[in-house]
Amino acid sequence: MNKLICEAxxxxxxxxxxxxxxxxxxxxxxxxxxxHKNFVIIQYKN
Structure with missing residues (x-):
C-alpha cells in the first residue's frame, strides 16, 4: 500500500x-x- 507520508x-x-x-x-x-523559515517538510511514499 503506497501511502503518502508528510512530516514537518x-x-x-x-x-x-x-x-x-x-x-x-x-x-x-x-x-x-x-x-521553510522554521521547519522542514518531508513527503514520501511508504
Whole structure:
C-alpha cells in the first residue's frame, strides 16, 4: 500500500534535522523536501 507520508520537522537543531532528512532520502528515493523559515517538510511514499 503506497501511502503518502508528510512530516514537518522543527528547525531548532538544524544539523541534526539535516541528518534525519538525508536518512529519509536514502530510504525513500522519491522524497520531496521543502525547507521553510522554521521547519522542514518531508513527503514520501511508504
Amino acid at each position: 520537522i522543527p528547525f531548532k537543531h538544524f544539523k541534526e534535522r539535516i541528518r534525519i532528512v538525508k536518512d529519509i532520502e536514502r530510504k525513500y528515493k522519491n522524497a520531496t523536501i521543502e525547507i
